[in-house]
Amino acid sequence: MENQINQNIERFADIVVNHDREEFLATLVGKLAGTLQDFIGIEESKGFLTLVGAEVGEKMSDDYRTALDVSRLDSGQIAAALVDLQTRINGAFEVVDIDQRRIILRNGRCPFMEHGARRDSLCQITSSVFGRLTADNNGYAKVVLNRTIAAGDGHCEVVIFLDDSDPRAIQYGDQGDEYFEDLTKLPEELAS
Structure with a gap:
C-alpha cells in the first residue's frame, strides 16, 4: 500500500495543474466574494469587504511607514506605495496623474486574475485598501472607481482625492467612498 501511495505522489508531482499558492489564494478570494454576492447581495x-480591506490598508500603511522610517507618507509616497503594493500582488497599476489634491491610477491586470471578473465586490477591497492607506497618511481620501476590469471595462481607473474641498471631488457627489484618519490609532504627538 505504501509503495502505491508513493507512486501516486510521484505521478501527481509530474502532472501540470496551476495550483500554486497565488492561484489558490486568488481562487479562494474570488469564490468568497462570489458566494457573498450570491447569498447576501452585492451591496x-x-x-x-470594505472592513477587510480597511484592516489590510492599515497594515500596509504601517509597513510602508516603518520601511521608510517616516511618520507619514506624502502624496508622492502614497502613490508609489499603492503602485508597489499592487505590483507585489500581481496587479499592473501605474500613476496616470498626480498633484497635491488628487492621484489617478490605471491598472491593466486584476490581481485576482480571472477570479475578479464579474466580482464587483472585490473592487471594494482595492478601494478600501487604497482609501485607508491614503487617509492614514493624508487625513482624508475619497476613492472613486471610474472603470473596473470586474465591470468589463478592460482596465481599472482609480481616482483618489486627497482634499474633500477639491471641486473635482465634489463633482462626483455620492459616487466613491470617503475615508478619514482614525485619530485613535495615531501616536499622541500626531493626534494633537
Whole structure:
C-alpha cells in the first residue's frame, strides 16, 4: 500500500495543474466574494469587504511607514506605495496623474486574475485598501472607481482625492467612498 501511495505522489508531482499558492489564494478570494454576492447581495458584500480591506490598508500603511522610517507618507509616497503594493500582488497599476489634491491610477491586470471578473465586490477591497492607506497618511481620501476590469471595462481607473474641498471631488457627489484618519490609532504627538 505504501509503495502505491508513493507512486501516486510521484505521478501527481509530474502532472501540470496551476495550483500554486497565488492561484489558490486568488481562487479562494474570488469564490468568497462570489458566494457573498450570491447569498447576501452585492451591496452587503461590499460592506463586508470594505472592513477587510480597511484592516489590510492599515497594515500596509504601517509597513510602508516603518520601511521608510517616516511618520507619514506624502502624496508622492502614497502613490508609489499603492503602485508597489499592487505590483507585489500581481496587479499592473501605474500613476496616470498626480498633484497635491488628487492621484489617478490605471491598472491593466486584476490581481485576482480571472477570479475578479464579474466580482464587483472585490473592487471594494482595492478601494478600501487604497482609501485607508491614503487617509492614514493624508487625513482624508475619497476613492472613486471610474472603470473596473470586474465591470468589463478592460482596465481599472482609480481616482483618489486627497482634499474633500477639491471641486473635482465634489463633482462626483455620492459616487466613491470617503475615508478619514482614525485619530485613535495615531501616536499622541500626531493626534494633537
